Amino acid sequence: MESYELVILGGGLAGMCAAVEAGEKGAHVLLLEKQDELGGSTVLSSGYMAFTGTEMQEAAGIVDSNQSLLDDLIEVGGGVNDPSLLTFYAENQLETYKWLTGHGIEFRSLEAVSGHSVPRGHIIDPHQAIQTLYKRVKQLPNVTIRLCAPAKRLLKNGEGRIDRVLYELEGTEQTVEATKGVVIASGGFAKDESLLEQFAPHLKGALRIGGSGNHGDGIKMAWEHGAWVSDLPYLNGTYGFHPSTSGAVKTQGLAFYKGGIMVNQLGRRFVNESISYKLLGKAAFNQPDKITYQVWDQTVMDKSVADDPLYDLELLRRRRLLYMADSLEELADCIDVPLEVLEETISRYNQGIQTGEDPDFGRKTLTHNYGKPTPIEKAPFYAFESTVAMLATYAGVAVNSAAEVLNPFGEPIPGLYAAGEVTGGFHGAGYMTGSSLGKAAVFGRVAAARALSPIKV
Ligand SMILES: Cc1cc2nc3c(=O)[nH]c(=O)nc-3n(C[C@H](O)[C@H](O)[C@H](O)COP(=O)(O)OP(=O)(O)OC[C@H]3O[C@@H](n4cnc5c(N)ncnc54)[C@H](O)[C@@H]3O)c2cc1C
Structure with a gap:
């Protein structure tokens, strides 16, 4: 059986940030992508990312702060989102903005959009972002990306730790070991009619836009192992x-x-x-x-x-x-x-x-x-x-600020991490523009770092 330290499921922004973060830490990483190309919903997106304290805001004379970002996230989410995730985001987003720019991702302009009290929507070209991260991965011999390789199931060892992934490659089932953890970064389920019918029947007739691989696979795989979910009652178009x-x-x-x-x-x-x-x-x-x-x-x-x-x-x-x-x-x-x-x-x-x-x-x-x-x-x-x-479900598996997937009792499921749109708890009842790509980048990196070097939250 093949063995890696980290196995990442999904090659959108969350998965690619996790891959680069882990790869640069020297870990042996496998990223499985279901489709024949990287990008998921990320490359279809408008490219807005919610950051504060950036040099772009400063150059535009915009006064903003982590606290104001946090207040807006709580207010726009109707106060039903998880303050620990939001606080972590507010305190760490600037570092990820710098990490992205440091890796060559270009931010071209700044606008005020949904949920903003000041302009904080920093716009990227999402194709450029994914390609830039991909180029970086190619420089890292310890990171492997496999396309057309959908993950099917997660497997756990006798101690209850998720330590293997069952996936498909060229029509055959393969099993890969993940010695330090599995990061689910498989996006939402905006393209899955059966899950939408189950959880958002009121959205029958709404347009469907989103990554063609986004069918909630990661949510289902995590459910099988007892993951709790958040924000499902607030699905809206x-x-x-x-x-x-x-x-x-x-x-x-x-x-x-x-x-x-x-x-x-x-x-x-x-x-x-x-x-x-x-x-x-x-x-x-x-x-x-x-x-x-x-x-x-x-x-x-x-x-x-x-x-x-x-x-x-x-x-x-x-x-x-x-x-x-x-x-x-x-x-x-x-x-x-x-x-x-x-x-x-x-x-x-x-x-x-x-x-x-x-x-x-x-x-x-x-x-x-x-x-x-x-x-x-x-x-x-x-x-x-x-x-x-x-276009995005903004609801899914419950996680803590270390990106550990939680069971209904709030306890981490050993070995299992998640980041990006597959996770719930961040957006609550409303939505701030740029917070989905923002959380994908911030928590994609966190998931990789914490899996390689766990800390107690
Ligand atoms: C039209 C549109 C506009 C948007 N505009 C914005 C915006 O301006 N700002 C913002 O913050 N958000 C925006 N969003 C939402 C945002 O794009 C997504 O929430 C975000 O890109 C999710 O990133 P992700 O990495 O979690 O998932 P994705 O980018 O969707 O990547 C998930 C990947 O996982 C793969 N995958 C799925 N199942 C499996 C499996 N079983 N095995 C392996 N791989 C799998 C998928 O094929 C996909 O490539 C927009 C979305 C759309 C559709």
Whole structure:
């Protein structure tokens, strides 16, 4: 039987960070990837990572702190997320940002998105990130990556320690020994209809976007050995995708975080647009026929950010996915909502901005605690039909801050570690943009380090 010190399941950001971390510590490592290429959901993502205290924030004159990041993570998660994971993240994220930049991963810009009180969404090109980590792995002779090698089951020894992985290679079953530990980094289950039907029946009809290998394999393997789960009651989709989104073309726009509003087919607002887009997704899915539009004016359009995965509103126009009209009358006609209701919706919203009090939904900011809404008054006006996508499950096996997988009694399952989207407990009821890639990198590294050198948490 082959033997390694560490066996990592999955080659997305969490798995690749774990592989580089362990490899640089000199460990003998095997990474198994189910698909014929690395990257998982990571390479489909918008590339936002939530960090604070970076030189990019400093250069932009942004005042932020670990405490403010922590407060936002707790608030946006509705206080049901695990404070020990969040505290660990807040205290260690900057070191991982530096580790990533030190390894050649490029951060190109900074924006405020869901759950941010200041701009802290640092954007990477996720392909560049995965390729850069892969190049590093290739320099490490002690790390082996095997593609088309899905892990099937975890096996434990007589003392109850997970010490082997059963996997498939070229149609045959293989067993590999993991003397120091197994790290599950196999992502979520956004592509698994049976798990979604079981845990998120309310998301029937939501778009499905995500890594094609993301079927919850790691969660099932950990369950078999008694892993507990967290955050499953809070599964929700993400708002802001055009209904035509499919395959590689992900057409998303978040005009609402730049000052747009959301209306339903009746022409009415239905939510405070500054909250987490995971909660916006929940609200949008409850609207008549699940049809909603983002509506904005030229003032918001002028805030379009070229080449930004979430804020390039001009790109939506170039793709001819926007309705554009010189008057509200024309816009209402285009999207088939009652003109008098749309006019009254916008007039009440604009008055609320003037008086400082949104009478209907209490909106005070653009996103979370950041930015000031502006009235919707400057022609031309725009509408973007938007829907909900299940793109990341953000729920899964329970872990502690040493990335040890826990049983229902909060005790570590010996030899078993997990990091990235396969884990629960971090996001809670809402979602901060950038926290999923952020936690994948931070806890991917932690999982490797702790497996090689365990400490008591
Ligand atoms: C469209 C989109 C936009 C997003 N934007 C952002 C964003 O801007 N910021 C952010 O923080 N998050 C974002 N996310 C979420 C984020 O991309 C993921 O949560 C994150 O990439 C998860 O990283 P991971 O390494 O845990 O999993 P993944 O990157 O999904 O990698 C898991 C890997 O494990 C492999 N695998 C699965 N089962 C097995 C098995 N049995 N054996 C071996 N390998 C297996 C998979 O094939 C995959 O390669 C977005 C997601 C999507 C889809």
